[in-house]
Amino acid sequence: MSAFIDFLGGLSLLAGSAFLLFGGLGLVRMPDIFNRIQAGTKTTTLGTLLTLLGAAMLHPEWSLKLLLIGVFLIFTNPLSSQVTACTAHYRGIKKSSLTKVDRLADDESESMEKSVSKNPDSEHKDKEEAEL
Amino acid sequence: MLTNNKSNVFVKRRVLVMFATLLLFWLMLQGSLGFDVIFIGILVAGLIAYLYPSGLSFFTEFRATPEAFKAGFRYYAYFFKELVKSNIRLASVVLSPSLPINPGIVKVRTKLKSKMGRLMLANSITLTPGTLTVELKDEWIYVHWVLMESDDIEAATREIVSGFESYLEVMYG
Numbered sequence: 559m560s561a562f563i564d565f566l567g568g569l570s571l572l573a574g575s576a577f578l579l580f581g582g583l584g585l586v587r588m589p590d591i592f593n594r595i596q597a598g599t600k601t602t603t604l605g606t607l608l609t610l611l612g613a614a615m616l617h618p619e620w621s622l623k624l625l626l627i628g629v630f631l632i633f634t635n636p637l638s639s640q641v642t643a644c645t646a647h648y649r650g651i652k653k654s655s656l657t658k659v660d661r662l663a664d665d666e667s668e669s670m671e672k673s674v675s676k677n678p679d680s681e682h683k684d685k686e687e688a689e690l
Numbered sequence: 691m692l693t694n695n696k697s698n699v700f701v702k703r704r705v706l707v708m709f710a711t712l713l714l715f716w717l718m719l720q721g722s723l724g725f726d727v728i729f730i731g732i733l734v735a736g737l738i739a740y741l742y743p744s745g746l747s748f749f750t751e752f753r754a755t756p757e758a759f760k761a762g763f764r765y766y767a768y769f770f771k772e773l774v775k776s777n778i779r780l781a782s783v784v785l786s787p788s789l790p791i792n793p794g795i796v797k798v799r800t801k802l803k804s805k806m807g808r809l810m811l812a813n814s815i816t817l818t819p820g821t822l823t824v825e826l827k828d829e830w831i832y833v834h835w836v837l838m839e840s841d842d843i844e845a846a847t848r849e850i851v852s853g854f855e856s857y858l859e860v861m862y863g
Contacts, residue, residue, distance in 0.1 A: 577777055577781070580777075580780065580781040580784050580785070581780075583784050583785070584780060584783075584784040587784055587789055588784075588789075588791075589789075589791075590793075592793065592795075592822065592824070592834045593791060593793055593834075593836060595822060595834075596780070596820065596821075596822050596834065596836050597780060597784065599816060599817065599822065600773070600776050600777055600780055600817060601777055601780060601781075603773065603817055604773055604774065604777045605777075619721075622718050622721050623718070623719065623721060625718065626715065626718045626719060632813075632817075633813065635817075636812070636813040636814075636816035636817050636823075637813060639816055639822065640812060640813075640816055640822070640823045640824070643822055643823070643824045643834060644824055644825050647795075647824055647825065653793075654793060657793045657794055657795070659794040659795065659796065659838075660794065660795045661795055661796055661797040661832060662795050662797070662824060662825055662832040663795070665797070
C-alpha cells in the first residue's frame, strides 16, 4: 500500500513539474506582458499545488503544513498577478498587436476627456500654449 | 440605540472570526495540540484580533448558514476543475507551434456586493481558463482574455463570471 502511495506521490510531483515547465515555456513564447502573466499564474498555481500534494504523499507527517502553504498560495498568487497586470496597464506598457479590444483603455480615455472638458482652466492653458 | 447595538454585535463577530482563523492557522503551523501551544496561540491570536478588528480575513463576510457551507464545497470542487482545465488549455496553446491566441481586455459586471465576495471572484477569474483580472472598479471587472470569444459585456459576463458567481452569491452575497 505504501509503495502505491509513493508511486502516486511521484506521479504528482512529475505532473507538477511538467506544468511548471509549460509555464516557463509560456513565459518565453507569449508575445506581451499580459499573456505572460496568464501563463505564469495558472501553471505555477497548479504546478506548485501538485508538487505539494506529491510531497504530502511521500511525507504524510508534513501534510498539515503543506496544506497551509497551499492555502496561502491560492490566495496570494492570483492577487499578485492582478496587481502586476493592473500596474502594467496603468503605466501604458505596450500590448501585443494581436490584442483586439481594450475596454479598460477605452473607459479610461473617456473619463479623461470628460474631466478635461469639465475643467475650463486646462483648456485655457492649452490655448495659451498653442499661442506661444 | 438599536443601530449602535447592531454594529457592536457585528464588530464582536468580526473579532471572533479573526481570532478563530488566526488560531486555526497557528495550530496547523505547529502541528501539535500541546497545552503550551494552545495557550500561546489563544494569547497571541486574541491580542491580534483585539488590536486589529477591521482586518479582512477569509471568513469575514461569510454567511454561516448550511447553504453557504454547501455552496463553499461546490465552489471549491468547481474551482479545482476549472484550474485543471485552464492549465491543460494553456499547455496546449503553448505547445502548438502556431501559438493560436486571440487576446483582448473585456469588461464584465458582477452582482456581488460584499468586499470578500468580489475579491474571491476576481481571484477565481484569474485562475480559470485564459482569463486574468486586470482592474476592479465597483461592480465592473476588467478581464484580460487570451482566447477572446466576444467583447460584448453580456456575453462575456455569462462566459466568465456566472459559473463562480452563483456559488459566491450564496456564500458572501
